[in-house]
Amino acid sequence: MSELKKLEQGRAKFAWDRALSAKGSGDLSYDEYKSYAKSLPMMIKSNGLGATLAFIRSKKTNKHGKNTAYGQIYDDLGAYFAQAHKAHLISTRTNDNRELIERIIDLDSYRYRMATIEVLAFMLWLRRFAEGLGKKTI
Numbered sequence: 001m002s003e004l005k006k007l008e009q010g011r012a013k014f015a016w017d018r019a020l021s022a023k024g025s026g027d028l029s030y031d032e033y034k035s036y037a038k039s040l041p042m043m044i045k046s047n048g049l050g051a052t053l054a055f056i057r058s059k060k061t062n063k064h065g066k067n068t069a070y071g072q073i074y075d076d077l078g079a080y081f082a083q084a085h086k087a088h089l090i091s092t093r094t095n096d097n098r099e100l101i102e103r104i105i106d107l108d109s110y111r112y113r114m115a116t117i118e119v120l121a122f123m124l125w126l127r128r129f130a131e132g133l134g135k136k137t138i
Contacts, residue, residue, distance in 0.1 A: 008121075014083070015125035018076040023133045025072070030134055032069035037130040040073065041123045049116040053077070053101045073126075074100065080122055081115075090115050 022033045036056075043052045053074070060071035067075070078100040081090050089111065090103045098106075104115060 010085075011122050012125045012129075014080055015122060016129050018079070019126055019129035019133055022069075022072050022076075022130070027066055028069050028072055030069075030130075033072055034130040034134040036069050036073055037123065037127045041120055041127070044116065044120060044123075049112065049119060050101070050105050053104055057099075057101050076126065077119060077122070086118070089118055 019033075019037075022028065023030050040052065040056070043055070047055075056070040056074045059068055060074055062068050080086060081100065081103075090100075090107060104112070107115060
């Protein structure tokens, strides 16, 4: 199996697990999650990864302190990059425990572009699965 195929399968598996987890969570609106997963790639392309992450980070919790759909997606992205084989993309430090947005805005332009490409590739899968899991069945 080619490395590219393994990479895509890894993204798909992780996105499936995260979308399934969000669907099963009673704490957030899955319709919002699905909608945000769909709109986020365009936000990234229009505003940049850092600005988009700053925006969704600001919407992470509601007035009651509970995680929102934006917060769930922010956490999904953080968990995606926390994987051992992805951590190098957004940090050169060993055991970098800083928040996702801090690590992203610290990147040089090359790593920033690579992180953006990786987020867009992951979001493609997350969007597909969120939409599929959100469809009503008869």
